[in-house]
Amino acid sequence: MDRRSFLNLLGKGLLASSTISLFPSLVWGKTSFDYALEGQNLIQGGSYEKAVKALKEAVRLDPESDWAFGLLGRAYRGLGRKAEAVDAFRQAVRLNPEDVYSRMMTEIMTQKPIPKLKKTKKPLTSLEKKALEEEAQMLSWLRSEDGLRYQVKRVVIDAGHGGFDSGAVGKAGLKEKDVTLDLAKRLHQRLQRSGGIKSFLTRTGDYYVPLSERTVIANQYHADLFISIHINANKNRDARGSETYFCSERASSKEAARVAALENAVLKYDTPFKKRRGYIDIEEILFQFERKLYWSESGKFARGFQKRFGQYLPLKSRGVHSANFYVLRKAKMPSILLETGFISNPRNESMLKQDVFRERIVDAIVRGLV
């Protein structure tokens, strides 16, 4: 190499190094920041199309840049592409909840209809494939019903007491737990035979099931109605007849309130709902709505059952009562408690022993369900 070509090469090298130091992006490429800055300038100049291009590159290089997403939202908004704009603003807020501008823009733009954003399809997972197959099989015969009528297709039948808890015992030795179990089984079999309504039992034998577990079973099977069967008792042996209880915010009588208070005292698991000030909990609104709806439906069912008892049973109708039963309250469906006669009343007790009378009770319950 002669001296001249050496100086030439040195000169080129110096030029290259100075260029690199002045414009590093020529060698290492532009960063997300560079593209975002470029996008910002383009937005200010009104070149939204070019801005979108630059900003898409910015978010591709740095998907965590809330600044670039916010700018992308502005650029799309400038082009009138609302769906994309909202999507970008939402992304900006997700990345930086303190981005008040993007939050405000999302809220302003979504006040009114915006077009749907096209989604890219991903390959299905094995669970998604199974779900699709299942849906194809099931939805074709799933009966779709309009209207807001409450529908009962699954019932949990609860035989009161059991095991060491015999419930009330009649003068002639008849135990409440045995009658309730027999009635529950008869009702279960009747519903199985007639089809249309699926039923589940909280107990199938002579064992004790805690109260809390009984509603858990109803929730386990996603029942539409929880029916708890009991036989009444009273110190006064003349007391007789049938009555139906349901859960409500207010007790219908002092006696009902006393019974509910007694039951509620044993449970201590729920932490009281702490209301956050300055906050609207939509899910809590829905929960309260759902609960009140179930209580109101419970009242309707209770009146329906009691009406049937009055019509079809040779028992005095003692009416419908309500109280805030903790256990019934936690059922995620309407729930009622039937008292079909007084075991403490010798005449009622002798009727309760008879198969024919038990069948009549089941008849009345089925009619109440239908």
Next chain:
Amino acid sequence: MRIRGRVVIFAVLVFFCWSGVALAADVNDLLFRGADFHYKGKLDEAIASFQATVRVDPGNEYAHNQLGILYAKKERFNDAFREFSRVVQIDHRNTYALLWLGILYLRQNDLNNAFEKFQEIIRIDPNNADAYYYLGAIYNFRHNPAKAIEYLKKARDADSGEADTHYRLGKAFHNVDMIYNALLEYDRALRLKPSYTAAINETGWIYYNHGNYEQAVKEWKKTLKINSRDRDAIFNLAKAYNDLAWKALSSGDKKKAVRYWKKTLAINPSNKAAKYNLKKYGKY
């Protein structure tokens, strides 16, 4: 005279243009300040900002909507209702205000009016995920799973980023024993919100009802790790342990049964069934 007239007109035009710009700047500033206060939880300051906005610009739908939300947060529900109704008067296509009117009706247990508002939104905007969500939730409450599935699927397809939508859709599928779909939706809810204990608990029931007790127990324990006082998980576990104890006892394994009842009591110390059975069989 002619020239003077032109000057006056020009001056008036300049004034109006300038005041218009100033007004817009004021409104935007007030809106931004209001939004900022709102985000920071300074509700009274936010209300003052948005009230000032609607004094300057009475037709500003966003400001009225924000006032509605803020009043609702302050539990001034009648004022909230008035603000959202005002927005609908300004523009009946403002689906945000209609949605909130529907929610306020739900709060008052007025099912029919709430339902009507959500239906109205769908008529205006067939892609409104929120309206589909509430309609689906209402059908779920009415135990009409077919309709609930129909609406919640639309909500999911319009916006798949809401854990609550997946959860409620999962419940609707669960109601008709479409367990793969239910599992899928619970799983999607949990991907979006891993602490969604209700979805974990329901997943537990799917396993339990299909005989996979071990997995069910694991799910409910997962819930208790997130919230040790979760009532559903506590009672679900107590029930599962009691069932397993009975199963062990009926197959002649009393030791195993006792172990399970002990577990029941550990999770639910007031469980009368476990207490009684431990007393009876505890010596084994």
